[in-house]
């Protein structure tokens with residue numbers, strides 16, 4: 665088992681497929697199953713209603729989450745959850761970046777933790793595991809879209825820690841809670 669992952673630069677992301685763990689707290693990352701989805705939905709919901717971290721304005725319902733899990737599984741793309749002391753505290757998945765065929769080797773990552781689980785390395789463990797799974801799936805490029813919102817303050821340092829580089833800023837592309845919101849695009853090339 666790997667311990668808390670160290671920063672990974674491009675081309676350094678090969679490692680075992682077994683569940684990964686942090687040393688402290690004991691967090692474990694594993695593939696999501698349908699029974700995790702009510703917790704996954706509950707983790708995202710306050711970010712939808714209270715922040716502009718996500719541009720969703722309505723929290724996805726359970727059928728939507730179930731379909732997402734089925735769709736990603738069918739494409740061989742990862743949907744992972746992190747557990748601390750047996751409870752799911754976060755999730756991450758990689759979804760197609762765009763639908764057109766030539767984008768087939770490019771994904772967008774998504775990662776959310778319950779607030780109480782933040783700042784303790786769990787996000788790093790999840791992202792490391794996600795990048796490893798993406799590499800195994802044959803993904804070549806991973807894009808992160810980070811909204812300019814205080815609740816997303818951890819996202820830029822997290823992604824940079826794993827070798828993501830800023831590709832650009834899209835100004836005011838979202839409007840949420842009456843405020844125009846910009847996004848930063850980051851990109852990581854996999855080996």
Ligand SMILES: CC(C)(COP(=O)(O)OP(=O)(O)OC[C@H]1O[C@@H](n2cnc3c(N)ncnc32)[C@H](O)[C@@H]1OP(=O)(O)O)[C@@H](O)C(=O)NCCC(=O)NCCS
Nearest residue numbers: 776777782783784785786787788816817818819821822825
């Ligand atoms: C972004 C998120 C997944 C990071 O997970 P985490 O477990 O908190 O991050 P880690 O503890 O592994 O820390 C990773 C890096 O981010 C930094 N970081 C974490 N939270 C931070 C915060 N609130 N402000 C500034 N930096 C922060 C850490 O210091 C660390 O940086 P380092 O490598 O330079 O030491 C988590 O904070 C989260 O769920 N945030 C809200 C949802 C969100 O923004 N999702 C991303 C959408 S693109």
